[in-house]
Amino acid sequence: MAQAEMVIDKGRARREYMEGVGFLIIAAFILLLSRGTSGQTTTFVLTSHRAGLTISAPDLLIPTDIGLYVLAGLAALIGFWQLARGIERNNLAITVVVGLFILAFLVWATADKSLNMTGMLVSSLVRATPIALAALSGIYSERSGVVNIAIEGMMLLGAFAAVVFASVFDSLLLGVIGGILAGMLLGLLHAVLSIRYMVNQIVSGAGIIILALGLTSYLQRAVLNVFTELNQPGPAIAAVPIPGLWKIPVLGPVFFNLSPLIYLLFALLIFTHFLMNYTRWGLRVRSVGENPKAADTLGINVIRVRYISVLCSGAIAGLAGTYMSIGAAGRFNEGMTAGKGFLGLAAMIFGNWNPGCAFLGSLIFGFFDSWQEKLSLLQVGIPVDLLGMAPYIATMIVLAGFVGRSRMPAADGQPYKKEQ
Amino acid sequence: MNEEKDSNQTKAPSQNQKDERNLLQRIFVRRGAFNALVIPLLSIFTALLIGGLIIAFSNLEVLAAWSNFFQAPLEAVKLTLASMWGAYTSLFEGAFGIPKDIIEAFRIWLETGETRALREAFRSFSESLVITTPYIFAGLAVALGFRGGLFNIGVEGQLFVGGLASAYVGYSITGLPWIIHLPLTVLAGILAGAFWGAIPGILKAKTGAHEVINTIMMNYIAFRLTDYLLTGPMARPDNLPITPEVAPSAYLPALFDKPMRIHWGFFVALGVAWLVYWFLWKTTTGLEIRMVGANPKAARYAGISITVIIVLTMSLSGALGGMTGVNQVLGVDHRLVRAFSTGYGFDSIALALLGNSHPLGVVLASLLFGFMRGGAARMQSVAGVPVEIIRIMQGLVIIFVAAPEIIRSLYRLKKPKEEEGPTVPDVSMV
Numbered sequence: 024m025a026q027a028e029m030v031i032d033k034g035r036a037r038r039e040y041m042e043g044v045g046f047l048i049i050a051a052f053i054l055l056l057s058r059g060t061s062g063q064t065t066t067f068v069l070t071s072h073r074a075g076l077t078i079s080a081p082d083l084l085i086p087t088d089i090g091l092y093v094l095a096g097l098a099a100l101i102g103f104w105q106l107a108r109g110i111e112r113n114n115l116a117i118t119v120v121v122g123l124f125i126l127a128f129l130v131w132a133t134a135d136k137s138l139n140m141t142g143m144l145v146s147s148l149v150r151a152t153p154i155a156l157a158a159l160s161g162i163y164s165e166r167s168g169v170v171n172i173a174i175e176g177m178m179l180l181g182a183f184a185a186v187v188f189a190s191v192f193d194s195l196l197l198g199v200i201g202g203i204l205a206g207m208l209l210g211l212l213h214a215v216l217s218i219r220y221m222v223n224q225i226v227s228g229a230g231i232i233i234l235a236l237g238l239t240s241y242l243q244r245a246v247l248n249v250f251t252e253l254n255q256p257g258p259a260i261a262a263v264p265i266p267g268l269w270k271i272p273v274l275g276p277v278f279f280n281l282s283p284l285i286y287l288l289f290a291l292l293i294f295t296h297f298l299m300n301y302t303r304w305g306l307r308v309r310s311v312g313e314n315p316k317a318a319d320t321l322g323i324n325v326i327r328v329r330y331i332s333v334l335c336s337g338a339i340a341g342l343a344g345t346y347m348s349i350g351a352a353g354r355f356n357e358g359m360t361a362g363k364g365f366l367g368l369a370a371m372i373f374g375n376w377n378p379g380c381a382f383l384g385s386l387i388f389g390f391f392d393s394w395q396e397k398l399s400l401l402q403v404g405i406p407v408d409l410l411g412m413a414p415y416i417a418t419m420i421v422l423a424g425f426v427g428r429s430r431m432p433a434a435d436g437q438p439y440k441k442e443q
Numbered sequence: 444m445n446e447e448k449d450s451n452q453t454k455a456p457s458q459n460q461k462d463e464r465n466l467l468q469r470i471f472v473r474r475g476a477f478n479a480l481v482i483p484l485l486s487i488f489t490a491l492l493i494g495g496l497i498i499a500f501s502n503l504e505v506l507a508a509w510s511n512f513f514q515a516p517l518e519a520v521k522l523t524l525a526s527m528w529g530a531y532t533s534l535f536e537g538a539f540g541i542p543k544d545i546i547e548a549f550r551i552w553l554e555t556g557e558t559r560a561l562r563e564a565f566r567s568f569s570e571s572l573v574i575t576t577p578y579i580f581a582g583l584a585v586a587l588g589f590r591g592g593l594f595n596i597g598v599e600g601q602l603f604v605g606g607l608a609s610a611y612v613g614y615s616i617t618g619l620p621w622i623i624h625l626p627l628t629v630l631a632g633i634l635a636g637a638f639w640g641a642i643p644g645i646l647k648a649k650t651g652a653h654e655v656i657n658t659i660m661m662n663y664i665a666f667r668l669t670d671y672l673l674t675g676p677m678a679r680p681d682n683l684p685i686t687p688e689v690a691p692s693a694y695l696p697a698l699f700d701k702p703m704r705i706h707w708g709f710f711v712a713l714g715v716a717w718l719v720y721w722f723l724w725k726t727t728t729g730l731e732i733r734m735v736g737a738n739p740k741a742a743r744y745a746g747i748s749i750t751v752i753i754v755l756t757m758s759l760s761g762a763l764g765g766m767t768g769v770n771q772v773l774g775v776d777h778r779l780v781r782a783f784s785t786g787y788g789f790d791s792i793a794l795a796l797l798g799n800s801h802p803l804g805v806v807l808a809s810l811l812f813g814f815m816r817g818g819a820a821r822m823q824s825v826a827g828v829p830v831e832i833i834r835i836m837q838g839l840v841i842i843f844v845a846a847p848e849i850i851r852s853l854y855r856l857k858k859p860k861e862e863e864g865p866t867v868p869d870v871s872m873v
Contacts, residue, residue: 412668
């Protein structure tokens with residue numbers, strides 16, 4: 024036992040050392056960026072212009088070089104601290120330093136130019152929404168011990184069904200319901216395959232993704248392209264300002280003037296947090312995901328809990344697809360989910376299977392998704408396509424850096440067979 | 444019902460019991476070697492059947508007939524079957540060629556010695572083999588990963604970087620004899636693919652990051668890289684998003700004159716399939732890979748370095764993925780076009796599953812998919828059925844092969860005494 028602890032300590036010390044050095048390298052890089060920026064000014068605009076409404080706020084003016092020195096200093100401080108004392112909350116330290124780096128990059132890129140920060144935050148949140156919903160979907164399923172990589176496919180079918188329902192019934196609400204039902208349908212398929220037939224859960228997921236991809240592309244060409252009125256759900260779901268709050272500078276546009284589906288996401292995040300941690304149902308789900316045999320002995324119906332969890336997962340994945348089609352794009356396009364489901368899974372792992380942390384992870388991806396567009400406007404001299412790699416590279420770094428420390432539900436991926 | 448059967452089984456086999464088995468069982472279950480084929484074949488058959496129904500019921504005339512079902516029930520059934528028949532005959536003709544034309548072409552050839560008509564008639568057949576070739580490489584890539592306990596979902600990205608590397612070496616170097624240039628170009632693509640596969644392998648071995656997500660991320664990075672290179676550094680002088688043409692000394696030579704496009708790549712693919720078989724089953728390293736795939740804990744006790752094997756397996760799998768791209772660039776397109784892959788990387792998962800991660804199985808599955816896809820183009824133009832129907836069938840085949848119980852209960856087959864599921868890694872591993 025003592026030996027094991029020593030090994031862990033040794034491993035930890037080495038990792039802390041590596042990270043400290045890494046932080047210092049980042050600090051040095053930020054200093055490098057500050058070369059030749061003396062006298063330049065970075066302007067972050069905080070005034071929001073959306074849908075013809077202007078909520079004014081004073082601009083944030085930063086002398087570029089001083090801003091970069093400060094950011095480099097902070098990163099170096101955390102690095103030295105990590106080397107000298109070690110930081111308890113490791114993930115937090117990494118997140119903060121990466122945040123500092125991104126901020127430094129933005130300060131540098133905006134030298135003698137201006138960037139609308141409020142707009143960037145809003146677009147990050149909007150782009151993070153489907154990813155966060157996908158992550159939530161993954162949490163429901165995996166907490167009960169069923170790996171669900173089919174979220175991508177469930178989203179795709181959800182997006183398709185939402186558009187068709189909304190167009191046929193001329194009602195966005197029915198579109199949302201249709202999208203959720205479609206997601207649940209594939210959730211049921213995944214549940215039957217992986218729980219009843221005990222199919223390898225990744226194989227089942229891969230099969231469902233291919234099936235959903237084929238089905239939606241086929242129906243798009245065979246049906247939607249023939250009856251174009253089926254792909255016209257009208258304008259996307261409009262933002263609903265919350266009275267009194269939406270006029271607050273910066274916070275108003277970022278938090279209180281959003282699509283109802285984003286409010287729903289916030290509600291789901293809080294609900295899931297309480298459901299998983301403070302209710303009897305949550306305890307059951309977690310025990311089934313950690314040790315199904317023990318749960319079964321205590322009289323919990325493992326199979327039933329897993330079925331319900333996977334169905335919930337499908338419903339939320341369907342909602343994520345719905346958000347992408349009638350919530351944002353206003354129509355269905357072939358393969359429109361473009362890997363958002365997988366990014367959601369990465370956010371879930373990043374967030375250690377907790378709703379709040381997963382949401383944070385999704386925001387990072389959303390941010391990287393929107394910066395490609397913003398940075399190409401600023402013309403920093405880096406090709407757009409290379410900037411577009413950022414969310415994927417970030418995912419890989421995050422997985423490599425965090426997965427060792429995150430702990431997946433113990434029985435995740437293992438089919439449960441009741442002994443006779 | 445089931446219990447009754449079970450109790451019968453314990454008795455000595457008698458004439459009575461034999462009659463109780465249904466026809467399919469009597470045909471298939473008797474011989475062991477055939478047994479392995481029953482589930483895949485029935486899965487394919489069922490997927491074709493469901494695909495046929497989807498084709499029929501997205502046909503307007505058929506739907507109209509069914510809304511009149513109570514006035515003319517026979518008409519509805521007849522139209523449904525006619526629609527399926529129409530689609531699948533055009534699929535068959537598209538895959539193998541039109542029999543009448545082939546006979547006619549042979550007659551012309553025998554009478555005049557003119558081979559042009561013959562080449563025209565066999566073009567469909569040759570096209571199907573052209574499509575089969577990348578399937579074999581990609582399917583082998585996934586199968587090798589499966590045997591080593593790894594899910595390589597990144598074949599699509601690996602084939603893009605493999606294609607990019609070989610295209611670059613192919614067009615930037617000129618004036619070499621083919622005996623040097625061709626192997627050099629192929630090697631560049633293989634190395635690029637291996638590198639692309641090795642990254643998720645190293646991440647898995649060193650940090651435990653799951654290769655499923657990382658290979659998918661590598662796919663997206665490869666797509667972005669391709670977009671970047673094709674619009675900038677590697678674009679043709681006229682700025683179309685295409686690379687310049689590869690020098691003829693780097694072509695995988697065609698077997699016949701135009702319009703037949705079948706090239707040596709097909710035989711290379713068969714050779715590589717044999718090589719993979721030899722490597723996995725006849726060499727020590729292959730054995731180690733399979734041991735890590737079957738039981739990593741036992742492998743570790745046997746003194747095998749899991750880290751090395753994981754990185755090796757992913758690199759080899761990536762190399763095969765890269766070879767897929769090389770084959771397309773050097774054998775078919777002779778340049779790299781942005782959309783040169785029609786999703787070979789994703790289809791390859793189905794191929795490896797269907798072929799039970801065995802090279803021979805992968806080759807057979809690739810032939811099936813290649814001929815289906817080859818025929819699908821004609822099905823789209825003649826019967827108006829979108830090519831995507833093939834992907835639906837692939838998804839169904841994966842599900843049926845992975846859950847043989849569904850097929851068994853559909854066709855009332857008996858459960859074999861010892862069932863071997865498809866060779867697929869565990870979800871939670873190492």
